Amino acid sequence: MLTKQLFDRDSEAAAHDIPRRAFIRAALHGYERKRDENKAAFTDWESARTAAAEIKYDGVNRMGAYLEQFEERFTARGGKVFWASNGKEAREYILSLAAAGGVRSIVKSKAMTSEEIHLNDALEGAGYKVVESDLGEFIQQLRHEPPYHFVFPCMHLKREEISALFERELGSAKTDDPEELTAIARRFLRRQYIEADMGISGANFIVAETGMISITENEGNARLTTALPRIHVAVVGIEKVVPRLADLALLLPMLATAGAGQSLTCYNSMYGGPRQPGEIDGPDEFHVVLLDNHRTRLLADPEQRDALHCIRCGACLNVCPIFKNIGGHAYGSTYQGPIGSVITPHFRGLQEWKHLSGASSLCGACTEACPVKIDIHHHLLHNRRNAAEQKPVWWELWLWRLFAFAMRRPWLYKLGARLAPFGQKFHPALEGTILDPLGAWTESREFPEAAPRTFHDLWRERKGAQP
Amino acid sequence: MPGHGPKRGAPEHPASKPGFRQWLPQAGASADEWLASFKRQSTILKTEFVEAGTPAHAAAHIAKLAREGGWRSIATHANPLTAEIVGMLPAAIDTMHLTADYDKDALERCDAGLTGCECLVAQTGSVCVTTHSSGGRALSVLPPHHLVIARRGQMLPDLTAAYDLLAERYGAAGYPSFISFITGPSRTGDIERILVLGAHGPKRLTILLID
Numbered sequence: 001m002l003t004k005q006l007f008d009r010d011s012e013a014a015a016h017d018i019p020r021r022a023f024i025r026a027a028l029h030g031y032e033r034k035r036d037e038n039k040a041a042f043t044d045w046e047s048a049r050t051a052a053a054e055i056k057y058d059g060v061n062r063m064g065a066y067l068e069q070f071e072e073r074f075t076a077r078g079g080k081v082f083w084a085s086n087g088k089e090a091r092e093y094i095l096s097l098a099a100a101g102g103v104r105s106i107v108k109s110k111a112m113t114s115e116e117i118h119l120n121d122a123l124e125g126a127g128y129k130v131v132e133s134d135l136g137e138f139i140q141q142l143r144h145e146p147p148y149h150f151v152f153p154c155m156h157l158k159r160e161e162i163s164a165l166f167e168r169e170l171g172s173a174k175t176d177d178p179e180e181l182t183a184i185a186r187r188f189l190r191r192q193y194i195e196a197d198m199g200i201s202g203a204n205f206i207v208a209e210t211g212m213i214s215i216t217e218n219e220g221n222a223r224l225t226t227a228l229p230r231i232h233v234a235v236v237g238i239e240k241v242v243p244r245l246a247d248l249a250l251l252l253p254m255l256a257t258a259g260a261g262q263s264l265t266c267y268n269s270m271y272g273g274p275r276q277p278g279e280i281d282g283p284d285e286f287h288v289v290l291l292d293n294h295r296t297r298l299l300a301d302p303e304q305r306d307a308l309h310c311i312r313c314g315a316c317l318n319v320c321p322i323f324k325n326i327g328g329h330a331y332g333s334t335y336q337g338p339i340g341s342v343i344t345p346h347f348r349g350l351q352e353w354k355h356l357s358g359a360s361s362l363c364g365a366c367t368e369a370c371p372v373k374i375d376i377h378h379h380l381l382h383n384r385r386n387a388a389e390q391k392p393v394w395w396e397l398w399l400w401r402l403f404a405f406a407m408r409r410p411w412l413y414k415l416g417a418r419l420a421p422f423g424q425k426f427h428p429a430l431e432g433t434i435l436d437p438l439g440a441w442t443e444s445r446e447f448p449e450a451a452p453r454t455f456h457d458l459w460r461e462r463k464g465a466q467p
Numbered sequence: 468m469p470g471h472g473p474k475r476g477a478p479e480h481p482a483s484k485p486g487f488r489q490w491l492p493q494a495g496a497s498a499d500e501w502l503a504s505f506k507r508q509s510t511i512l513k514t515e516f517v518e519a520g521t522p523a524h525a526a527a528h529i530a531k532l533a534r535e536g537g538w539r540s541i542a543t544h545a546n547p548l549t550a551e552i553v554g555m556l557p558a559a560i561d562t563m564h565l566t567a568d569y570d571k572d573a574l575e576r577c578d579a580g581l582t583g584c585e586c587l588v589a590q591t592g593s594v595c596v597t598t599h600s601s602g603g604r605a606l607s608v609l610p611p612h613h614l615v616i617a618r619r620g621q622m623l624p625d626l627t628a629a630y631d632l633l634a635e636r637y638g639a640a641g642y643p644s645f646i647s648f649i650t651g652p653s654r655t656g657d658i659e660r661i662l663v664l665g666a667h668g669p670k671r672l673t674i675l676l677i678d
Contacts, residue, residue, distance in 0.1 A: 051487035220668020227604035249626035
């Protein structure tokens, strides 16, 4: 099936699942309340957004120079940098590291870049044991299902479903207590950190000035993943680079506030190399895989380049009426929601993914929520325009020509307005059949009746009454 | 910002302070206000914040926690302040002193990890730890209870001040390979967005302030 057909099928099914929609709304309502509380603690949230956008603007617009600076400084501390043009190069490099390091088991902390390049499939296919350690990702891995939301991976699941999953997969006792469910996963995963030979993470920021990566998390699983195994590999999109370490003093609180309604996420950790002389623990090897995978294609587009400012906080998903109604899985893309609809056509092909840009009410809630001021809803319009310019749809083209023809000829327009009420009398005969020209509309809505008297009639009448 | 062209040239790192500090949540101008802000944040975050005053009082508080929790062992690292406190703990509590290539399983079995820190951040209620100040990477995250000893003078107003301190301390000679801002005990909201403490890291975080 085509991606568009899958999207139509899955979004319709999700939209009809009323209890699940209510559940998602309730969860996101709590988020909005906490986010607003934390936004109010800023002396000026709007100015903070502008400052954050300026930092990301600088990072993205001088990406090449900053990434080279990162590489130079990170390498000087014993780290290794691999520049991956695409997913295949990244997967092959990580597989070669695992083979060279005699790795048997791998523990992972949350990394959307790893979802993007299907790293788990490649590693498991090569015979390595791979365990996701973020609670939400761990649950999704047990369900053999991609994340539902790139920040809250299993937000669509109720506790009973998670309990049943753990009973089946881990042999634990039934419980409806979130604390106990968390404890079951904690007990299971503790061994994995200690036994794993390789830890794989993503990163939220790359710091050029000091040659570091920064990881934001609440659970502590990323800290354990990067502290105990002998090899640490971070797979990071190239757009994550920021100029200075001190820039994080702004970006970390904004990420936490916009992303989860927190003043600061529980652990914000900066890693500037493998274990250094005099340090008592940490990995012997630390590799950063800088992932392009068509990000440079977006960088080359001056109109839409600012979509690379994204810090993956998920705020635009949390406020999006489309996301709230069709959920995360219907998108069929690694990155869901408004920002996913903007960037996926650049990463994976405009014609194949243009339908995501159509799935928007253009209400602009996403743009308003974005902490780095990406003009998200206008980018959806740009995608629509670009898709139509690149590959015009013949019948749409003719329809617009016909419309323009009629609108330029007042007599034809007036004739149409006179005939409409008569024409509409024949509609019931066609309604519901394949010949119904209004079928897409009347399938789930009433079509308004044409007025017996036109606007022109009324205008003439009233103008006559009040000279 | 559509329509912009790429900027060329080598990156510059202006030494001046970033211009955003004023827009962030403010912790106040005096040490008293910073302390009050840190206390407020600790309550929200469910961090236990104790103004112990003296190392002896800090040791007594830890002994009380150990009694209540039935602790058998705590882990710590080479640090004059924590060493002084460990010396005052009841003999019944075993102490594991982390050195290079310690036994990870043994650390995992410890009931608590006792560390120093680089600084405290009043704005966010955070503790800044590094491999240098806090006994490597795992000590402050693997045991189920993290105990932090800080001096009153280590309280800083905000994250910008913390990064300034780190730059002053390590900018020339080289940063530790790991720096982390710890903001409350480990947590997750992954199940129905309900807050649960102790996801993978410590279930409890206790900060003991010494004058």
